[in-house]
Amino acid sequence: MTGIPDKLNFALPDGHLMSHVLPFIEGAGLGFDGYDETSDLNRRPPMRTESDTAKTLIQQPDRVAAKVIRPQDMPVHVANGNFDIAISGTDWLAEHRQRFPKSPVIEKLRMGFGKVRIVAAVHQDDGDNLPDFIESFRSRSGGEYLKIASEYVYLADSYAQKKNLHPYRVIMTYGATESLIPEDCDMIVENTETGNTLRKNNLKIIDTLEVLGASESEGCLIANQESLEIPWKKELVEGIVSLFENYLK
Numbered sequence: 001m002t003g004i005p006d007k008l009n010f011a012l013p014d015g016h017l018m019s020h021v022l023p024f025i026e027g028a029g030l031g032f033d034g035y036d037e038t039s040d041l042n043r044r045p046p047m048r049t050e051s052d053t054a055k056t057l058i059q060q061p062d063r064v065a066a067k068v069i070r071p072q073d074m075p076v077h078v079a080n081g082n083f084d085i086a087i088s089g090t091d092w093l094a095e096h097r098q099r100f101p102k103s104p105v106i107e108k109l110r111m112g113f114g115k116v117r118i119v120a121a122v123h124q125d126d127g128d129n130l131p132d133f134i135e136s137f138r139s140r141s142g143g144e145y146l147k148i149a150s151e152y153v154y155l156a157d158s159y160a161q162k163k164n165l166h167p168y169r170v171i172m173t174y175g176a177t178e179s180l181i182p183e184d185c186d187m188i189v190e191n192t193e194t195g196n197t198l199r200k201n202n203l204k205i206i207d208t209l210e211v212l213g214a215s216e217s218e219g220c221l222i223a224n225q226e227s228l229e230i231p232w233k234k235e236l237v238e239g240i241v242s243l244f245e246n247y248l249k
């Protein structure tokens with residue numbers, strides 16, 4: 001079974017993006033009961049239309065089944081049809097597209113919050129830019145592989161190929177990536193908002209990766225293209241998109 005039958009399955013984020021999504025959906029005129037930052041988070045919050053505009057644009061709110069999951073997991077769930085739409089980040093959509101170029105997941109709307117840069121960072125004493133760093137690394141490494149750690153393994157690999165960093169290896173992490181330099185890897189590809197985490201760990205940004213044509217990642221609404229071929233789902237999704245677009249104006 002994929003998702004709840006006869007419902008528009010809508011994935012909402014927990015973690016960092018949740019604090020941004022909460023004021024956004026409230027401002028747009030929607031409510032999700034129990035979707036808040038308390039320890040009592042309801043992972044299946046029922047959706048309510050609150051504003052008059054929301055009631056006009058979304059005629060069948062009862063057909064929406066929301067579930068709260070991690071943004072990182074969303075693109076693949078949407079691709080598999082477990083969810084029809086989701087609020088994730090363009091970073092995770094880019095990572096998914098890099099991995100599955102023929103994925104049916106499409107971007108419906110960039111939402112303007114949760115902005116982070118995806119950067120290449122190295123030890124602070126290891127050069128000011130990528131060519132300096134590579135020169136310093138090659139001169140001391142004796143032909144060793146460059147070890148690049150990241151949660152974004154496909155973006156990191158594509159970056160390393162584009163910059164011709166061979167020979168290299170990408171090491172997959174599940175967080176705390178900034179702790180790995182210098183002992184366990186030579187470079188990381190990581191997100192950064194304020195830069196505090198990098199500075200605290202004696203790291204320096206030497207490059208910024210492009211994320212779906214932009215210099216920053218941001219929250220975005222994604223959808224399964226095939227779901228939009230079902231008329232009632234398309235109507236609901238377009239209602240939600242219009243509501244969000246009105247709020248962004």
Ligand SMILES: Nc1ncnc2c1ncn2[C@@H]1O[C@H](COP(=O)(O)OP(=O)(O)OP(=O)(O)O)[C@@H](O)[C@H]1O
Nearest residue numbers: 014015016017070071072088089091114116193217
């Ligand atoms: N300061 C931030 N740190 C990390 N991610 C952020 C930040 N601000 C916005 N984001 C975005 O939030 C999403 C986080 O996705 P993820 O699935 O890793 O969830 P999370 O549980 O919030 O992350 P974490 O494991 O860092 O707690 C990404 O799209 C990321 O770009």
Ligand SMILES: O=P(O)(O)OC[C@H]1O[C@H](OP(=O)(O)OP(=O)(O)O)[C@H](O)[C@@H]1O
Nearest residue numbers: 175176177191192193194195196197198
């Ligand atoms: O540039 P900053 O403002 O410091 O924010 C970015 C950092 O915040 C997040 O880490 P988090 O603290 O959630 O831990 P994690 O590494 O386990 O994801 C993220 O993974 C970065 O490391």
